[in-house]
Amino acid sequence: MKSNLSNRRTFLRTTAGIIALPWMESITGAAESAKASLAAAKPPQRFVAMFFPNGVYPTAWQSQSTPAGLKFGGSLEPLQDFAKHAVTFDGLNNPLTGHLGQVAGFLSGVDFGPDKNGIVTAATTLDQMLAQRWKNDTFIPSIHLALEPPSQGGFGNRPKSYGNSISWSSPTSKIEPQLSPRQAFDQVFFGQTEAGRLAAARRRRIVDAVWDQAKSLRTRVSTYDHAKLDQYLDSIADLEAKLDKAAHPQPRPWTPPHAVEPQRPEQAGIPTSFSEHIRLMMEIQLLALQTDSTRVATLVMGHEISRVVYDFVDKKLKRNHHDFSHHRNDPEKIEGYNRITRWFGEQAAWLLGKMQSIDEGGTSLLHNSIVLYGSGMKDGNTHEPLNVPVALFGSGGGRLKTHQHISAPQDSVLANLHLTLLHSFGIEAKNFNGVTDKTIGNLLA
């Protein structure tokens, strides 16, 4: 399809990195009437999931309804400024198997494990359902970031490496989160520069050339080798479609009103400082969301069974996070446990603050998003599956009734929440992964 984008790139510089937002160009060429309707287009809804591992000590996750509004206690305290945008819950359960099940099923409600043929299956997660729905509207369907590499070894008969991701794009495809800030940045932004588009167009031509040859090759190999070649052909076809889209991006109905200057992380590798690492990752998430490069973002703030030692937060924290979470009711360990969970709250507060400050034409990025902040278990000591800590921030463009605490009906599970969220994003699903068809009352505006 021929692109009708203007050839003059007035402010694109591939080195300093200002992104020429393609739809901005398209708009200058659009008709006047179209312009008016484009200007009236609402900012899109976004979904952000911020996950912390190993749960929280029960008394360190407090949200009380008072006449003045929600009052947060414990590790939620740092988020008090955002109470107006918040919905907190009690009574949501996550009855999946231990550390690994509770993280893989955090956004899907379904445990993972090997089936009869030994293939590991779980279920598609909420964020991926949204990403698949919106994938043609943004440059990339979703971004997934994490801070800790996956653990090796097994936990029972299940690989520990499944504790590093909360996103599954299908029952058999776990999404590996990105650990390197620079690679994450390139994933989001390089393809959106002119150089990136030219590269895509060129690759498309090459793929074209290879396609015919591959098809003719198929006639020359034995039938038993067809399967692998077919896989290759399918991949080429898929790639062609993606390259097409990348080389000729479609005009979008909505533009972020303020230009952004994303800057590429200097270091290629992973920062040695954990706090610097998480900041960089949250920065990249923000950039990706505010430039509308994507509308779905997840951040896994630590591997489930996290081995990180948080002594940069407080020198007294000498054990690793997982060790603290198995406090065995030792008050000293509980104190350390709480200190760490509070630190996660502080990180979330930083992100929410930024999201609140980004104006999208009268509404903030926070208002237009739904940020799900939480963990897959309550008390890490027993991997408590009842009443897991989750909170929502933002209203998805006014779709949620915020500034309230909801007590979910008995036997509610996270899937009830996810089903309700699908509705809030305009997806009228009948059930969520077959787990439930009941939604959480009083959440939608």
Next chain:
Amino acid sequence: MRLPFLALLSLTQTLLLDAHAAEGSRSFLEKHCVECHDADVQKGDLDLTALTFDLTQPLNFLEWARVHDRVNAGEMPPPKKARPEAGELEGFLGGLRSQLVEADSQRQAVEGRTELRRLNRVEYENSLRDLLKLPALAVKDVLPADGEAFGFAKASVALDFSHVQVGRFMEAVDVALRAAMAPSFEAPPREKVRVLSREMNLLMVQIQQRKAMPLVQGKLDPTWKVQPGNFKERQAGWVHDPPPHFDAVGTFMNRSERINGLMARYSGWHFLRVRAYGIRWNFGRVEPGTQPEAVSLYTDAGLLGTLEIQANAPTTREMKVWLNAGERISFSVASAWHHNFNRIAMSRKTGESRFEGNGVGLEWIEMEGPIHEQWPPASHEVLFGDAKMSRLPDTEEMVKARAERLRAQPRKRPKDLSWTEKLVKPLPPDSQNILNTRAFPQDGPVPNTPRDYTLAVPQPEAQARRLLQRFADGACQQGADLAPAMAAVRSQLQRGGDFVEAMLDGYRALLCSPDFLTLREEVGVLNDRALAGRLSRFLINSGPDDELRALADQNKLHDAETLRQQTERLINDPRSHRFHEHFLDYWLRLKDITLTEPDEKLYPEFSQLLLESMVKETRRYFAEMLRRDLGARHVVASDFSMLNLPLAKLYGVPGAAGYEIAPVKLQQASHRGGFITQASVLKVTANGTTTSPVTRGTWLLTHILGTPPPPPPPSVPAIEPDLSGVTTVREQLTKHREMESCAACHKLIDPPGFAFENFDVMGGWRERYRAIDKGDPATGSKDGQALEYEIALPVESASETKDGAKFAKIDDFRVLLLKDEEAIARNLLRQLVIYATGADVGFADSSKLDEMMSRLKSKGYGVRSMIHEIVQSPLFRNK
């Protein structure tokens, strides 16, 4: 549940075994199996009454293979049930086995053992390195991680295609082509940059913080004054250095720190030199060093190399490395102990120094390069032949890019630092500058650096075809169809692209086509080209070199003696280290070595250098086994290992001299020997904080003996290790002994695991466990600081094998293990077969393995002989 006899009889009618099944099978199954494995009970999800017997169906074959294996292993019928008589058992097994072998052989005759597969990412990288003559090309990490099947990444089912995979192949090709072509018309100037220690900002900051010391002629600078700043009050500190000025800095940090001033402006080979000497710091005094030290140099991409520095006398050491444009050098004192000086170096209150330790007095670090033997470089000629370069006129973009490159790495020296000056600048109070304002650097898949030359070629299409043909002959296993590459070339030429752009598109098409990416083999005896490919991917993990290809083209390779000679040649080839690395990475799981880090408080003596050394030990040991044709015995026991100083210190073994790996004789008392007690292996089977007998026992059974235990029942929770030291893991595993359903498997798994319990998470020997608290304080100190762990409960390693043989420690367990030498050998042979051919040893292959084993016995099951046996066998020479 027990069925009445009559009901059993009526059940026999419903067994679906048709005439294909051997007669003995039917009665055996009815008598011993159907009671639990019928439609009602379906123990283990197996309903034998519904199971047909049609071995041509792959899933059906797998079911019956499983039935065979479990009965053969004695696992079925389960111990509680009546045992079949020996003759009856043999009859059943023999009958079933021969049918399985028959079916498998028939399948192999039609399909072959292996399936069409793509290159895995290590093979891909090596192939491009060899083809493009770029020994340090790094493209592997652009590609997604490969899957695994049968323990390796060499089987088709493990190596998928997806749009992500193909997209990344295209990115990798771009990286490779950019690295191969000449970056500019003129050879980049060969420059030498020397950064004195006094010019290293990082060291100046360390000096102010009393973590590093200014030295004059090997002694503390007597005229040095420093005022540390106060960060809270935003007060800068200062440094005053009247003559004599310091000429070196004593530094003790075992952590890689970047050095400003050492960035490669252009890609190419560079010399890196370090001038330094080993010293010792003793609570405020510089003393002569007592041992050689190691300095490591890194880029963001990883370790470049380690240099050995002598004590006391300054010497210059150098290494030759490939650097990519934009890469910056970091260095660390790898042999120093402490990597996190911040808290301990100096008392904040009194200013006195609080540590002792070894380090280096660093005089300077120098980079020289890029060094090009020829211009344009050899890699450029691989792509473009001798096409003449001609310069393009400068454009604004080119001028700007050149200036940018010079600006990114200034060569001007900063001012001489021998006056009073503010060195520490306070940070702005609310700095939002989280991401640095750097341009995209010139490494990796980045926007085009403008090319300042073009290639003048009289007949571009004809020349393109010649060049592509030459390349494809080397790159593609069964030759290549050049049509897509030529189409890409023509398309680019038509768009007005020059010869360079056209050729690049041609190579892109070629290197992303199935001709390059996949390995095509014909069913039956492999032709010479396919055989050449298999041999080189086995022994040097890459495509065939010129000699192999020539023999294949002359159709001489399949001759047994020629094949033998080529096998010998490749085993001796320097590139064979790729085989050692890739094979061991998977067989012994060394690829997982960096997945965990030993807890800093519990294992403070762990270091990056130790990690690098332990991997080298295992690889060099395997190389030694190959060199001397040492046998499978050496998997488990040996009287030597390949060590350097840090490893020898960890093992408590004398005889290592420096940081190079060399053979060292082991004493009995060291408990070491073979792979199984090497630090690398002991580390990958631990998780950084604790060890588990179950993990290590399973590892031994699976990887060394080839008898993996069945997985645990689904709802068994994992045990939480008790770091407080109150209970040992052995006590926590008592359920394995007490509960019968657990004991069945765990009396196989746990005993080897207990034997290994004397080795901690990084392979050090222990008689007692380390814990965070609730033990006795540890004796000794680290850099003058108290150790932060305690010594708790004693290790109990004594146990008995499933046959009742008792052992006290690893040493006598090892003796018992050696009785299984044949099983160890057979397993190693099998692993090599899987690695070499990409398919497991199936029913039809067992007899061939038996034959090889009987011939190998007289050679003590030597590894080198194993390789020859494999290469000559039909398992290798047929698809």
